[in-house]
Amino acid sequence: MFSRPFLFVQLAVVLGVVSAVPSSTSGVPSLPTVKLDQATVVGSTNGLVTSFMGIPFAEAPVGDLRLRLPKPVSGYNGTINATQPATQCIQLIPPLRTDMPAEMLKDMETYVGISASSAPASQSEDCLNINVQIPVQATPADNLPVIVLIFGGGFTEGSTTQMPGDAVVARSVQLGKPVIFVAMNYRLHAFGFLGGKEVKEEGVGNLGLHDQREGLRWVQKHISAFGGDPTKVTIWGPSSGAISAALQMVTNGGDNEGLFRGAVMNAGSPIPTGDITEQQQYYDQIVEHAGCSNATDTLECLRTVPPQTVSAAAATLPNLFEYPGLATPWAPRADGVFLTAPPQHLVQAGQVAKIPFISGDALDEGTVFATGSFNVSTEEQFRDYVHEFFFSHAPKELLTPIFELYPNDPAQGSPVGTGDADQLAPMYKRMAAFQGDAIFQGPRRFFLDQRSSEQPTWSFISKRGSIPGLGYAHGSDFLPALVSGNELTDYIVQFATHLDPNGASNKTISWPKYDSDSRQVLTLLDGDVPLKIETDDLRLLPMQGVTAISLASPL
Template identity: 45%
Template sequence: MFVAAVYGGSPAVVLDKGTFTGLTSGSTEAFLGVPFAQPPVGNLRFRAPLPNKPYSGTFNATVFGPACIQQTSGIPNVPNISPAALKIIQGRITSDFGSPLLDDEDCLTINIYKPANATSGSKLPVWIYGGGFEIGSNSMSDGSVIVERSLELGMPVVYVAVNYRLSALGFPMGIETRRAGNGNLGLLDQRQGLRWVQKYITKFGGDPEKVMIWGVSAGAISVTAQMLMNNGDTEGLFRAAFAESGSPIPTSAVENNQGIMDTFVQAAGCGHKSGSPAVFDCLRSVPIKSIRAAMNATPGIFVFTSIILGWNPAADGVTIPAPFQKMVLHSKIADVPLISGDCDDEGTLFSLGNSNLTTSSEFEDYITKLWGTGNRTIVEPLFAAYPEDPAVGCPYATGTVNNITSQFKRMASITGDLVFQAPRRLFFKRIVRTQPVFSYINKRMKSTPVLGAFHGSDVSNFYGPGDMTDYLIRFATMLDPNGGNVNATEIPWPQYTLETKQMLMFLDGDVSLAIGTDTFREEAIEKMMEFSLTHPLP
């Protein structure tokens, strides 16, 4: 599907015996949809990715490759959901994802954006996209914005974006996955993409010894997973990491999410093989149309169960030997400089689908059933740590407004801390004494009704370009966000230590940057860390 005529006057690069023709825009060149692994179709479905075969012939690299098969994240069918929440969900689906992405099972492609005059000394941010491990594509953001800004700063970079498999195809669950040894395929796709970078990136002017991996949301969780995988051995694939709203999340083992796998397998017509590795032989013979329908029969991002996702990285005994947070405490972690931060109001977006909870009793029953496996004693310490008072809820510092139901701000606070703030602090406790760490909190867009400085609200600051872009480029280039010249509107970004806990704050208004401390909700988040370590989510 990539073979085409070479266009006159277009940039070209030779890989093996193949000639790839790309696009030129200003001082940037782009090579899109380059396959980095063999298509994971047929007998390769539900298997670890295989390296691409040597290239030969001519390839049209002027259009994006298809997204990997998407799980439809439609409007939730939740009784008595808040009308305000439903309206926001409809708006987010439209604004964040627009028209459905063109997807295909043959999707393991990579996009490369480079300065037209790049040399082998250029640096390499590698971007991994987010989407709850259910949706998303490497075509969703324009890497040329980053490259153009890097040229203006005199710190040229090459920007690479890797596709990876999603939902059931990328993160199968259940005991059959452990027995087959084929879990976390999406993470393996990412690592194969990084190996491709090592082999070929010099052809695009990049330096394979100066790769930084960067991701947002599920992409940020993936970045930290890459730091944990392989007993912390990077294989020399990257030298720095940037995790934007995501840390090692409190998930458990693949078999603990057996129910979601059973639903998928049954819907795909392979229920008679459930629990056995042979189920994958059956699933490999199922038409992709049926696989897609079966994926869509499982819960999406905005449903009532919220952050208990159907498909996400989990311990499989091979790629991820143990639950993430146990690995954080007891395993080796890649010793690379890290930037990691979150938005102030991470939990609001994920608390819309359960906005039908309108009483304290309903809230506590929900947390007990879904987080405490029915044991109220397990979760009771969280109820006092996250009170019903909307003035202390999320969006924070907004008083009693934005509380679309009496439990919304409470739910948003406890959800955001469980998935974002508590995992980040736990990760920092483990690594800040051994490697450079910088942290931030994004408080911009705080005035967004109901959502505040919501999950993903900082993305536009990176692709603006803006001050976040500049810190990112300096970090990729010099392993220090303050490296080179800091302009008059910026301030030095302090390194995070357990003694000072200083972090950079991105703010609205005339004073757009300030230094704060990572001590907000300290007692509550400490309780959350204790809870998630002993009772991880499925």
């Protein structure tokens, strides 16, 4: 959800191979172009894929437009150079704690890929832009299905530059099911997900989600010029991008406005968070560090300070690799506009877009986030941690069943199936199981249980790419699908084309729909048998318990 998993930083290495980079015009008859309104958009071609990068879809959210709803671009004129990597929104990359136990640090360095160079892309507030990547032979008359990627990164980092769709488009062409790949940038951390009562009163919460929605409206208006069919849009996201996709399904009373007809979520569902005003302490901290405490209108003051000041203030808040772990201050919450109630309450109320969807997780979603709390070493410290950061509104005595359902028995923790091994800290495997279930696995099952009888749903569990100490960690399912064109890619392309993942290729097997009785899921495996159908019953009772508490007392 919530972090820069190895998929983001390792993409920096992959980008050098798969990014669409414009060639010199010397000896080349012409670069590809598309007409948008009165403008000519100039792109570039690399192999099977033509790319148009960084097309603005909303006005620059700077000055008085900072911390306001996105304002759509009214029209295009002139020439738009879409041959260069898109400017990404201002990043807030969480540092990795270096004071953790040596073995844990080594495993996390493997995961995060600290030695990898970061993807070259400029950062700016003026970042509300969109990429469109199409098969090289596509024409406006083709009416191709469209996959819209919402990138992940904990709502604090990530960009379209870090997640190119070249391999997905190329694989779709090889399958004979060509698709168009679209990705939009959206505002992050304090610029896009600021909390507090001032934010709620002005109706400017969850701005990053509003940005995504505006990007989807842009697709409806303009994708046909690139050869896409606006009635055949599938949204796809990893981690916080998957959470975003799920929240796009529950906003607006579940009315998706015809913006998309399917959704794919890798590690993310309607999140068990509460009201945005509960983030008041973080708003006040940012206001203080930005020098706005004495202002009559603190929100207006935040619009006037340099963007670097806002970023520096945001950096004083806890990050995902620190003690609170997945109890992040940047998670979307009920703001009264985009989310009229806590997300899981909206699901209970049936306010969900009634579209087919796929939702899956890696087996060990919580391990990387449990590393920051390595110094939680006693039973009382674990109970205090869960109460303070996850269920502070619930009386502590009511949490006793949770503590019993998640005992400090390494064999019952995560990484799964490793017995007493991989206990990198006294409560590490217990903390990993709890956090992964509370934020990823439990919400996925809850969403599927609520909706599988109402609409077509499929689910998967990934047991591929184990990392020492971390197991099948968060994000390990998504990167291969994005950059390698594996079986999951085939399923997603098929789903985007037919709203059913089955029949994709000779690399895939029959994938049954999910239901709360049989709980059949597609399992991605290493080894000679890469795909199986298994039962989704791991820690069934513990997840039901943590979900019940989350519904009664949202984070």
